Amino acid sequence: MLKDITIGQFFPGNSVVHRLDSRVKIIITIAFIVMLFLPNSFYGLGIGMVFVLGAFLLSRIPFKMMLKSLKPLIPILLFTGILNLFFISTGDVLFEWKLIKITTGGATTAAFMIIRIIGLIIGSSLLTYTTSPIALTDAIERLLSPLKKIKLPVHELAMMMTIALRFIPTLIEETDKIMSAQKARGADLETGSLIQRAKALVPILIPLFVSSFRRAEDLALAMECRCYHGGEGRTRLKQLKTAPRDYIALFVTAGFIALTVLADKML
Amino acid sequence: MAIIKTENLTYVYGEGTPFRKVAVDSVNLEIEEGEFVGVIGHTGSGKSTLIQHLNGLLKPTDGKVFIDGEQLWEDKKRLRDIRFKVGLVFQYPEYQLFEETVYKDIAFGPKNMGLSEDEIDRRIRETARMVGIREELFDKSPFELSGGQKRRVAIAGVMAMEPKVLILDEPASGLDPKGRDKILGQIREYHKEKKNTVLLVSHSMEDVAKHAGRILVMNKSKLYMYDTPVNVFAKADELSNMGLSVPQITRVFKRLSAMGVNVGEEVYTVYFAKDLTMKLLSNK
Amino acid sequence: MNSFLKAENLKFSYINNIEEPPVRTEVLKGVSLDIKKGEFVALLGHNGSGKSTLAKCFNAINIADEGKVYSCGFDASLEENLLPIRQRVGMVFQNPDNQIVATIVEEDVAFALENMGVEPSEIRRRVDEALKTVGMYEYKDHAPHKLSGGQKQRVAIAGILAMKPQVVLLDEPTAMLDPSGRAEVLKTIKMLKEEMGVTIVLITHYMEEAAQADRIVVIDSGNVVMDDVPKKVFAQVERMKELGLDVPQVTELVHHLRQQGVDLPCDIITEDECVKALYELLK
Numbered sequence: 001m002l003k004d005i006t007i008g009q010f011f012p013g014n015s016v017v018h019r020l021d022s023r024v025k026i027i028i029t030i031a032f033i034v035m036l037f038l039p040n041s042f043y044g045l046g047i048g049m050v051f052v053l054g055a056f057l058l059s060r061i062p063f064k065m066m067l068k069s070l071k072p073l074i075p076i077l078l079f080t081g082i083l084n085l086f087f088i089s090t091g092d093v094l095f096e097w098k099l100i101k102i103t104t105g106g107a108t109t110a111a112f113m114i115i116r117i118i119g120l121i122i123g124s125s126l127l128t129y130t131t132s133p134i135a136l137t138d139a140i141e142r143l144l145s146p147l148k149k150i151k152l153p154v155h156e157l158a159m160m161m162t163i164a165l166r167f168i169p170t171l172i173e174e175t176d177k178i179m180s181a182q183k184a185r186g187a188d189l190e191t192g193s194l195i196q197r198a199k200a201l202v203p204i205l206i207p208l209f210v211s212s213f214r215r216a217e218d219l220a221l222a223m224e225c226r227c228y229h230g231g232e233g234r235t236r237l238k239q240l241k242t243a244p245r246d247y248i249a250l251f252v253t254a255g256f257i258a259l260t261v262l263a264d265k266m267l
Numbered sequence: 268m269a270i271i272k273t274e275n276l277t278y279v280y281g282e283g284t285p286f287r288k289v290a291v292d293s294v295n296l297e298i299e300e301g302e303f304v305g306v307i308g309h310t311g312s313g314k315s316t317l318i319q320h321l322n323g324l325l326k327p328t329d330g331k332v333f334i335d336g337e338q339l340w341e342d343k344k345r346l347r348d349i350r351f352k353v354g355l356v357f358q359y360p361e362y363q364l365f366e367e368t369v370y371k372d373i374a375f376g377p378k379n380m381g382l383s384e385d386e387i388d389r390r391i392r393e394t395a396r397m398v399g400i401r402e403e404l405f406d407k408s409p410f411e412l413s414g415g416q417k418r419r420v421a422i423a424g425v426m427a428m429e430p431k432v433l434i435l436d437e438p439a440s441g442l443d444p445k446g447r448d449k450i451l452g453q454i455r456e457y458h459k460e461k462k463n464t465v466l467l468v469s470h471s472m473e474d475v476a477k478h479a480g481r482i483l484v485m486n487k488s489k490l491y492m493y494d495t496p497v498n499v500f501a502k503a504d505e506l507s508n509m510g511l512s513v514p515q516i517t518r519v520f521k522r523l524s525a526m527g528v529n530v531g532e533e534v535y536t537v538y539f540a541k542d543l544t545m546k547l548l549s550n551k
Numbered sequence: 552m553n554s555f556l557k558a559e560n561l562k563f564s565y566i567n568n569i570e571e572p573p574v575r576t577e578v579l580k581g582v583s584l585d586i587k588k589g590e591f592v593a594l595l596g597h598n599g600s601g602k603s604t605l606a607k608c609f610n611a612i613n614i615a616d617e618g619k620v621y622s623c624g625f626d627a628s629l630e631e632n633l634l635p636i637r638q639r640v641g642m643v644f645q646n647p648d649n650q651i652v653a654t655i656v657e658e659d660v661a662f663a664l665e666n667m668g669v670e671p672s673e674i675r676r677r678v679d680e681a682l683k684t685v686g687m688y689e690y691k692d693h694a695p696h697k698l699s700g701g702q703k704q705r706v707a708i709a710g711i712l713a714m715k716p717q718v719v720l721l722d723e724p725t726a727m728l729d730p731s732g733r734a735e736v737l738k739t740i741k742m743l744k745e746e747m748g749v750t751i752v753l754i755t756h757y758m759e760e761a762a763q764a765d766r767i768v769v770i771d772s773g774n775v776v777m778d779d780v781p782k783k784v785f786a787q788v789e790r791m792k793e794l795g796l797d798v799p800q801v802t803e804l805v806h807h808l809r810q811q812g813v814d815l816p817c818d819i820i821t822e823d824e825c826v827k828a829l830y831e832l833l834k
Contacts, residue, residue, distance in 0.1 A: 010654075012692045133654045166654045169696040174362075180324050181363040184355040185424060186347065186379030203375065206365035210410065218649035225610060225642040226652075226663035226710060227634055233668040237661035237678060310699065310729045414598060441645075441726045443597040443756045445795035470729050473800065512730040515759065515800040515822055522826045528833045537800050541807040547833055548813065 010132050016245060017059035017130045022139035024246040029127045031253050035260050036119045044264035045115055051256045052123050061129050069125045070118065077114050084110035133165040135238060142240060155231030163219070171212065178207050268336060269297040270432055270464050271321060271353075275330035278316055282328070290316040292488040293330065298466075298481075300431070303458050305479030305496075306468040309510040313488040314468055318434050321466075322353035335431060351380055354430030358437045360421035361414065369395075369412070369420050370405040376428040387427075394423040397460070398453050415446045419453070426457060433457070434466040439474065451478060473514045476500070476535040484509075500535045516540045555718060555750050556586040556609050556640075560618035563604055578604045580773035581618065588717075591744045591751040593764035593781075597795035601773045602754050606720045609752070610640040623717055638667060641711030645723040647703035648696075651710075656698075657682065657691040660709045667714070674713075681713040682706075684747075685739050701732025705739055712743070718750040719743060725755060733757070758785070758799050762820045769794060782818035801825035 012018075017025075035048040056066060090105030128136070141158035148154050182203045183189065189200050278291040291313045298304060308314040319325045320332050323339045323346050332339040334349050354376075357363070366372035370391060377387045395402065398419040404412065409420055422438060438454065439447040451467075455478050458465045466483075469475050475482060475496075482499040484491040486509045492499060499506070503513045503521050513521075520534040520543075530547070534540045563579040578601045586592055596602040607613040608620050611627045620627040623639040641663075644650050653659035657678050664674045682688040685705040695703055704724055711719055721740065725733040737760055743749040753764065761767055767784040769777035771794050777784050785791065785798045788806040792798075798806070798820075805819045805828070815832070819825050 010694075132658075134658050162654070163652065166652060166695075169694075170648050173696075177357065178363060180319065181355075181357045181360065183324060184322060184350070184357070185363070185376040186351060186428065187375075188347070188379070203363075203365045207363050210365075211362055215646075215649045218644060218646055219652065221612065222642075222644055222650035222707075223652060223662075224612065225637060226714070227637050227666040228662075229634070229666065234665050235668050235671055235674065236665055237658060237671060237674045239671045309731070441723075443795060444758070444797035445597055510731045516804060519801060519804075519822055519825050519829065522822075523829055523833065526826075526830055526834075528830065537803050537807065540804050541811070544804075544808055544813070544829065544833070545811060551833075 009128065011061055011065070011129050012132070013060060013130065015058060015060045015130070017055055017126070019243075019245065020130075020249055021240055021242050021246045022131050022135040023143055023240060024242065024249060025127055025131055026136075026139050026143060028249060028253050029123055031257060032123045033120065035257055036116050036123075038257075039260050039264040041264050042111075044260045045112065045119075047256060047260045047263055049115065049119055051253075052119055052126065056122065056126055059126060059130050061126070065129065066122055066125065070121055073117070073121060077117055080113050080117065081110045084113050134162055135240075137161045137165075138236065138238070138240065155234075159231075167215065170215075171208070174211060175204065175208060178204050178211075268300070269333075270300040270335055271296065271298040272333040273320070273330065274333075276317070276320060276327050276332060277329040278313075278320065278325060279328045289488050291320070291327075294490045296483070296490060296493060298464060298483075298493075300464055301462050302464050303455070303478060303480045304464070304466045305475030305482045306466055306485070307470070307472065307475055307482060307511060308485030308491075312485040312509075314483075314485040315436065317485060318355065318436065318466065318468060321432070321434060322350045322355050324355070351428055352430055353432045353434065354425040354428050356422050356425045356433070356435040356438060358440060359418075360425075360438075361409075361417035363424075364409040364417060364421055367408060368406050369400065369409050372409050372420060373424045373427050376424050380428060390427040390429065391423075394426040397426065397457050398423045399449070415442060415449070418442070418446075419450065422450070422454075429461075430463070432464040432466065434468070436468045437470065438467070439469070439471070447474070454478070470512075472506075472512055472517075472535075476514050476517075484511075496535055497533045500533045503533075555588045555590075555623060556584070556752070557621040558582050558584045558605070558608065558615075558618065559620075561605075561608060561615050561620055562617035563601075563608060563613055563615055565604075578773055579608070579615075582770075582773070582775055583618075584768065584775060584778070586718075586750065586752065589744070589748050589750055591741075591763075591765045592753070593761035593767045594752055594754045594770065595756075595761055595767060595796055596770035600770045602770045603722050605770060606642070606722055606752060606754060609718070609720060610642050611636045612642075634667075638663075638714050639716055640718045640720060641714055641716035642720045642722065643704070643707050643711055643724050645726050647700055647707055647727065650707050651695045651703060654694055655691075656687065656693050656695055656706050659695060659706060660691075660713050663710060663714045677713045677715070678709075681709040684712055684742075685709045699732060700728045701735040704728065704732065704736050708736070708739055708743075716749065718752065720752045720754075722754045723756065724753075725757060725760065733760075737763070758797050762799050769796065781820055785820045786817045 032052060035051065039045050085102055085106045086100065088106040088109050089101055089103050091103045093101060093103050094107065095102040137158040141154055144154045187200060187203055273294050273296045276291055276294040280288045280290050294317060306314050316325065320327055326340055334352055337349055339346065339349055364372050366375060373391045373395065374387050377390055400416065400419055400423060409417060412420065426433065435454065439450050442450065451474055454465065467475065467479060479496060481493065482496055483493045484499060500517050503517050506513050514535055516537055517535050520530050520540065524530040532543065534543060561579055561582040564575045564577045567574040582605060594602045604613060608615060608627065609622050611633050614628055622636045625632040625636050627636060651659050652662050660678045660681055661674050664677060679688065682691055685708050687702060687705050687709060690698065695706060725736050728736065740751055740753060744751050755761055762781050764781060767779065767781050768775060785802045788798050788803060801822060802820050805815050805825065809815055809817060815828055819828055
């Protein structure tokens with residue numbers, strides 16, 4: 001079901017990770033991605049994974065949540081794994097049967113890719129689990145604010161992101177409702193050819209569009225009534241302020257990157 | 268024979284997750300053909316979940332649902348046909364309109380049933396008349412109509428499927444008093460003319476009291492009672508405790524009888540209250 | 552300066568530009584109305600009577616074609632008064648889902664203050680205060696879509712309250728709620744009036760809600776047709792029904808009994824009054 005998706009959800013909390021400045025968290029996440037893709041050895045990769053799992057422990061997000069966010073991606077993981085396993089043929093041959101050939105090179109690359117993707121998912125889920133969507137868009141707005149100079153509408157983009165995040169659950173619920181209503185009128189959504197099924201979506205998509213426009217109109221009015229007039233002169237409830245812990249976090253991250261590079265070179 | 272029958276109907280949301288909730292808890296129910304039933308219950312009482320089982324939109328976690336003697340979900344291929352026997356009008360049904368014209372939108376349901384053009388045409392004209400949509404409006408886009416008209420077109424779209432049971436979830440919500448009376452009056456006319464079973468889900472006890480011959484009360488996922496209005500409103504205090512708003516007039520007469528006035532009967536409509544007061548006055 | 556919201560011969564038309572040539576529909580046809588500080592006014596009228604349009608004239612969303620509108624002393628037709636008016640005259644809408652901007656309750660309540668450029672520490676203080684006022688403080692970290700309708704509506708009211716408005720306009724705030732949600736919202740509205748002295752304009756289709764106002768204004772096809780205390784307005788049962796409106800059940804009962812010649816006062820609009828009068832009659 002659509003409702004079970006946990007990626008992108010926010011779990012309010014009070015851990016160190018939650019309290020980090022959202023800008024710092026974005027930078028650390030980017031640094032972590034570098035950490036995942038830089039090394040060529042399992043040692044380097046292992047250090048990256050230690051880093052992210054450590055952060056996960058600090059965040060006190062239940063481990064189950066992480067597994068849940070990985071679950072829908074298992075097919076992708078398997079696909080990448082198999083692809084790499086069978087189509088890379090460097091190193092010694094481990095196993096051969098008719099056309100299928102598995103080599104040490106293929107196996108290592110497959111393992112590398114899978115670990116990297118898992119790391120990527122854990123890292124990015126950790127960011128969204130511990131950072132409210134608003135803080136996230138806020139941080140993106142501020143990190144991108146130098147781009148205002150080249151006339152990029154940074155505030156407007158961030159506002160749009162916030163509103164989109166706000167209305168995703170509402171629209172999912174609405175889609176569910178419209179689907180039930182049309183099914184009750186005998187709409188057949190489950191059988192038929194691809195074209196028939198695409199056609200069957202019309203009675204769902206049109207009402208959904210109509211209602212989205214209506215909501216957008218209402219929301220614009222409500223925003224105007226609350227004195228919204230663009231980004232100029234706006235203040236924020238939650239100030240982004242860097243605290244010592246943010247510098248410590250950046251420092252630790254830098255250390256881990258250095259460690260990754262070293263491990264890769266030395267071992 | 269009962270047109271709707273449930274045996275031990277149970278539905279659980281989110282089984283195996285921390286959000287697990289029993290939405291409908293072993294409901295046994297028999298509704299006779301031709302009844303006008305008011306369905307009441309607090310938000311979250313399970314009434315919406317219950318009605319979605321009656322036309323197979325939800326599959327029971329446990330228990331059985333029979334429509335017109337036939338068990339739902341026994342043969343999945345029959346589901347769609349049985350579904351045509353139970354028309355379900357959701358809350359704010361105008362949000363489901365999508366066709367270019369009013370005529371085509373009302374035709375959507377009957378067309379899905381595979382009826383002939385002539386039969387579809389007959390049904391559209393008949394139901395449009397019943398809900399007070401003039402034929403001049405047939406070629407208009409449903410999106411050009413007023414709120415009340417949209418609502419009535421959407422209801423006509425389900426009525427035109429001529430279901431043996433018509434279920435309406437809050438058909439009057441959001442309308443002004445005149446619009447409310449109009450739509451509820453039309454539904455009552457439909458019931459009178461077609462002699463079909465009607466289930467009216469409503470938060471307004473006034474509306475339910477005015478129209479229903481029987482009342483079904485859901486409370487905390489269970490069927491609290493299914494009885495005549497007199498017997499249901501006799502439990503006005505219990506209903507209030509469930510967070511339901513008993514008609515103002517019922518509260519007045521409850522208080523009068525608590526003050527020692529011998530009212531004698533349960534009061535739930537203004538007209539009945541008037542007649543009763545006149546009778547009490549003449550007996551003095 | 553006693554009058555807080557004032558309309559003088561206000562005319563307003565919607566223009567439909569999709570049609571060719573554009574179609575003009577006159578919605579308000581010369582409304583004059585004077586609402587005083589601290590009043591609780593219920594604005595009634597059937598759908599399409601122009602009551603929402605009127606409300607939107609008071610916070611400068613709609614600008615009068617003819618006539619004058621003054622809100623808290625500001626001329627609503629002047630561009631520079633737009634923001635001062637909207638800070639003082641807050642508006643709550645029917646659909647609770649469509650007026651919540653943020654994904655966290657407290658951040659939504661802060662939205663107006665952020666737009667006004669209020670200092671962060673002051674925003675914090677006022678957000679907390681507003682949430683406490685409507686009884687939603689414990690929910691400040693919640694996601695709005697997980698709240699009940701009544702709770703969402705209270706969050707929307709808090710978002711307006713945080714601006715410290717002098718007037719709150721509510722456009723059918725209870726229409727999409729269940730009875731308990733309606734009771735929650737009405738209780739909040741009455742508290743705003745009684746404890747904080749906020750002027751209230753409530754648009755509603757529920758006559759029991761209107762009966763609790765100080766004054767009822769009835770709009771019909773763009774004109775004010777009735778303007779009096781609830782007792783006087785509801786006493787005209789036939790007239791109200793003609794206008795597509797209703798009266799509380801107790802008022803209707805008393806009306807029918809009076810028609811039968813029973814000696815009862817014509818101005819009964821609450822349950823208590825009705826119980827008392829009938830008790831006198833039947834004891």
